[in-house]
Amino acid sequence: DTAVSQTPKYLVTQMGNDKSIKCEQNLGHDTMYWYKQDSKKFLKIMFSYNNKELIINETVPNRFSPKSPDKAHLNLHINSLELGDSAVYFCASSQDPWGGTEAFFGQGTRLTVV
C-alpha cells in the first residue's frame, strides 16, 4: 500500500509540449511538496502546499503550475517544456509544514524532454 504515489514513473516528451505529473498520498498528511532532482542528484524544493494552500513557491518558471484539488493530491503541470526541464521530479508529504516531522517521498517521475 504505497504511501506517496506519483504517476507516471517515466515521461518522455518533445520540447514545447504540455504535460502533467500526478501525486497522491494516503497518509492523511496536511502538507505536500514538489522537489526537482537534477542530473547531479541535487535536490531543490519547488512548491509546498499546506491544506490545499500554496505556502512555498521557489524561483520556478511560471510554466510550472501546481494544483492541489484536495489535501491528498498535488499535481504538477508543465507548459511549453524545455530541454532543461529534464530531471527527476519527486512528490513528498509530511504531517505539518513546521519542521521536525518526517517527509515521505514518492518514487519519482523521470522526465526527459527531447
Place this chain on the structure above:
Amino acid sequence: GNSVTQMEGPVTLSEEAFLTINCTYTATGYPSLFWYVQYPGEGLQLLLKATKADDKGSNKGFEATYRKETTSFHLEKGSVQVSDSAVYFCALVNGGATNKLIFGTGTLLAVQP
C-alpha cells in the same frame, strides 16, 4: 541563509569497512537535521534525524550526532554492507511559516564485496 554542505562522493568501501560521511550546516536558530537515503531507482527515505543539540539519531546501524558547536551532523556506520550502496543526503529544516527541507548535494556510497 540556510545551507547544508556534505562531502563529495563517490565513496567506495569494502564490505565491513567503517563509514563516515561528513555534513556541516549553516542555519539561524535551531534547525532539525536529517539523513535521507536514496537507493537506486527509488525515492528518498528517512534514515535518521535529530531535532536538538547533542541528540543522536540512529537506525539500521547508522548514527549521527547533532553537534551545535561544530554545526555538524556526520553520518557513521561501523560495518557497511553491499546493500548500503546508495546516495545519502544530509538535510535540515529550520521551522517557520515557510518551512522547507534543504538538502546537501548527496554522497554516493558504493560498497564492494
